[in-house]
Amino acid sequence: MATPDRARRPRPWRRTRAYRLTRTVVLTVTLAVGGVWWVRADEPAPAPVTAADGAPATPSTGGGEGAGARGTARERSAAPATGRPAPSEPTRTPEPTRTPEPVEGQPGPVKGQPGPVEGHPGSVKRRPGPVKGRPGPAGPTPPPTRPNVSAMPRAPAPLPRSRPTTLTLPYLDVEAPVMDLRLDRHGQLTVPPDDDPNLVGWYADGPSPGENGTTIVVGHRDTGSGPAVFVGLDEVTRGRLVELRRADGRTAVYTVDAVKTYDKAHFPSREVYGARGRPELRLITCGGDYDRRTGYTGNIVVYAHLTATKPATLQHRSR
Numbered sequence: 001m002a003t004p005d006r007a008r009r010p011r012p013w014r015r016t017r018a019y020r021l022t023r024t025v026v027l028t029v030t031l032a033v034g035g036v037w038w039v040r041a042d043e044p045a046p047a048p049v050t051a052a053d054g055a056p057a058t059p060s061t062g063g064g065e066g067a068g069a070r071g072t073a074r075e076r077s078a079a080p081a082t083g084r085p086a087p088s089e090p091t092r093t094p095e096p097t098r099t100p101e102p103v104e105g106q107p108g109p110v111k112g113q114p115g116p117v118e119g120h121p122g123s124v125k126r127r128p129g130p131v132k133g134r135p136g137p138a139g140p141t142p143p144p145t146r147p148n149v150s151a152m153p154r155a156p157a158p159l160p161r162s163r164p165t166t167l168t169l170p171y172l173d174v175e176a177p178v179m180d181l182r183l184d185r186h187g188q189l190t191v192p193p194d195d196d197p198n199l200v201g202w203y204a205d206g207p208s209p210g211e212n213g214t215t216i217v218v219g220h221r222d223t224g225s226g227p228a229v230f231v232g233l234d235e236v237t238r239g240r241l242v243e244l245r246r247a248d249g250r251t252a253v254y255t256v257d258a259v260k261t262y263d264k265a266h267f268p269s270r271e272v273y274g275a276r277g278r279p280e281l282r283l284i285t286c287g288g289d290y291d292r293r294t295g296y297t298g299n300i301v302v303y304a305h306l307t308a309t310k311p312a313t314l315q316h317r318s319r
Contacts, residue, residue: 116267116299117189117218117284156309158279159210162246164202167217171240172232178244180204181218191218197228206273209244210252210309213275217244218284221296230285234259234300242281242304249312254281254304261287263298272301279306 164178181190181201192199200219207213220228242254262268272282281304288298 116262116264116269117191117286155278156306158212158306159208159246159250159252159309160248161208161211162248162250163204164209164215164217164244164252165247166245167200168243168245169236169240170243172235174229176200176219176229178202178217189216189218192220194220194223194225197223197225200229207275207279209246209281210250210279210306212277212279214273214280214282215244215252216273216282216284221285221287221300230283230300233283233285233302234261234287236283236302241307242283242302243310244281251310252279252281252306253308253310254279255307257303257305259300259302261298261300263288264296267299276305280304281306 163180167176167178168174176198177200179192179199179201181192181203182205184190189203190201192201197220200217202208203216203218207215209215219230219233221230221233222228236256236259238256238258240256242256243251244254245251262272272284281302283302283304285300286296286298287300288296290296
């Protein structure tokens with residue numbers, strides 16, 4: 001049983017209810033603040049956003065400490081390396097359009113050059129009428145891509161002068177003897193006689209096959225007796241071969257570049273007969289529409305250039 005003196009003595013402050021309540025509140029607040037701080041310290045700091053495109057910038061890996069510098073090991077290993085820019089797509093520069101180079105050796109005026117070839121209608125037994133849909137002059141050729149010069153075959157060397165003896169067009173089943181032709185008193189190139197429809201003529205005052213310059217060969221499309229040697233000349237296509245055997249036994253091989261039809265009133269003599277600085281060939285016959293009184297209205301012209309030469313055969317050398 002307590003004595004009266006002990007009962008009147010006040011309790012120490014640390015044993016009062018207010019002290020215990022205050023201590024509980026302080027510990028609770030301390031634990032709550034510490035827990036929140038610890039959780040936020042483990043979260044990685046968000047990367048800054050650039051003002052240009054809104055994409056997050058690369059996080060810095062400097063030595064500073066703090067909430068932004070700490071992170072899990074997985075996050076630190078996934079971060080991109082410092083100072084190494086992301087690969088960018090290479091910008092493709094469009095290739096410039098190549099302009100075709102001018103052709104050297106553009107022909108100038110040729111003195112005494114022949115005009116359009118005139119036909120000899122005569123009494124026609126089977127004369128073809130106008131053909132619908134006949135192709136006109138070929139349009140401009142698109143500029144070709146520049147080929148690999150090292151892969152191109154070398155152009156054959158020009159041949160010395162020797163008159164032609166035989167013209168061969170294998171795909172038209174043509175193997176025709178060749179005769180000499182010259183200009184008439186009006187400056188027009190004459191044509192082979194009508195009595196031999198398989199005969200072609202060579203302009204003898206011009207270059208011979210394989211020589212530098214333009215070799216001219218003409219022939220009838222038809223005669224009074226029917227179709228002639230060049231009846232299928234308008235069917236020739238680019239890339240076909242034309243062979244001219246010469247008196248010395250060698251053969252000049254030409255490759256067709258184009259086939260064009262011209263009206264006789266606007267025949268381009270300079271383009272057809274002019275020299276190009278290399279061995280070339282022109283095959284010419286009548287073309288266009290046909291009138292019974294005046295004949296054909298135009299000419300068909302095959303353009304070709306020398307691409308090969310064949311040596312003389314042993315049989316020719318032995319003669």
